[in-house]
Amino acid sequence: MNTTPAQLDHLVLATPDLAGTVADFARRTGVTPAPGGVHVGLGTRNHLVSLGGSAYLEIIGPDPEQAGHDGPRPFAVDVLPVPRTVTWAIHPADLDATIATARARGYDPGPARPMSRRTPEGTLLSWRLTDGTDAHPSGLVPFLIDWGASPHPSASGLPVTPLLALTATTPDPDGLRPLLAALDVELPLSEGPVGMRFTVETPHGPVSFD
Template sequence: MNTIPARLDHIVLATPDLAATVAEFTRRTGVAPAPGGVHIGHGTRNHLVGLGGRAYLEILGPDPDQPAPSGPRPFGVDGLAAPRTLTWAISPADLDAAVAAARAQGYDPGDVRDMSRRRPDGSLLRWRLTDGGSPHPSGLVPFLIDWGTATHPSDSGLPVTPLRELTATAPAPDEIRPLLAALGTDLLVTEGPAAFSFTVDTPNGPVAFS
C-alpha cells in the first residue's frame, strides 16, 4: 500500500531545542540535516532533509539569535516539551483554485498569506501558504503552500532520507477523510490518539519518527 500522500510538499517536525533535535536526527539516521534559514520576526529557524522527489522534512525550532517575537512562534513551538511531528503541507498546482475548491466542498483551509525566510547565504526565499481559517486542530489536515518561482527546498542540494511512509491516528478518522478529499490529497488514518508517524530510509536502516 502506498502511504505517501498525494501532493506532499513537506512534513513539519517541531522542537523546543533545534540543535538537540538535529543532533539526535543525525545520530539515529547517519544523515545530518542542512541549515534551512531564519524566519525573521517569527523567532524560529529550521534545518531540512530531502524525502525524495519534491518533498522534504522541516525540523523547526526557536532561534536563539533572534529576539523573542511579539506573538507566539509558529506551530505552537513555545508550548512543546519535546520534539513532535505536528503537521504537513501539500503543494497544489494552483493554490488559490485549491482553496476555492475546498471551500466549495465545505472546508476552509484558511486565507493565503506571504511568508519568507533568510537562507544561510543571505538570500531571501519567499512563498505563500494558507494560514488560519478552520484547519483541523489535530494538525492531521495539511496546510497548502505555493513556492511560485522560488527554488523549491528539495532542489537546493539537501541530504536525502527517502520517505517510506507517512501515517496517522485520530479519535474519529471519518471526520478527517472528507477534509483530505476536499484538498485533493489523502493520508492513511486509523483510530487512536491524534498523532503522526513517518519512516525514512537511512544509512542506519529504516528509522521512524512520531
C-alpha cells in the same frame, strides 16, 4: 510500501530544542539535516532533509538569535514538551483554485498569506501558504503552499532520507476523511490519539519519527 501523498511538499517536525533534535536525527539516521534559514520576525529557524523527489522534512524550533521575540512562535515551539510531527503541507498546482474547491466541498483551509525566510547564503525565499489558524486543529489536514518564483527547498542539494511511509491516528478517522478528500489528498488513518508518524530510509535502515 511507499505511501507518500502525491502532492506532499513537506512534513513539519516541531521542537523546543532545535539543536538537540537535529543532533538526535543525525544520530538515529546517520544523516545530518542541513541548515535551512531564519524566519525573520517569527522567532524560528529550521533545518531540512530531502524526503525524495520534491518533498522534504522541516525541523523547526526557536531561533536563539531571536531570543527577544515577543509573542507565540509558529507551531507552538515555545510550549511543546518534546519534539513532535505536528502537520504537513501539500503543493497543489493552483493554490487559489484548490482553496476555492475545498470551500465548495465544505472545508475552508483558510486564506493564503505571504511568508519568507532567508537562507544561510542570504537568499530570500518567498511563498504563500494557507493560514494555519484556520486549519483543522489536529494538524492532520495539510496546509497548502505555493513557492511561486522561489526555488523549492528540495532543489538545494539537501541530504536525503527517502520517505517510506506517512500515517496518522485520530479519535475520529471517519470525520477527518471528508476534509482530506476536499483537498484531493489521502492519508492512512487509524483510531487513536491525534498524532502523525513518518518512516524514512537511512544508512541505519528504516527509522520512524512521531
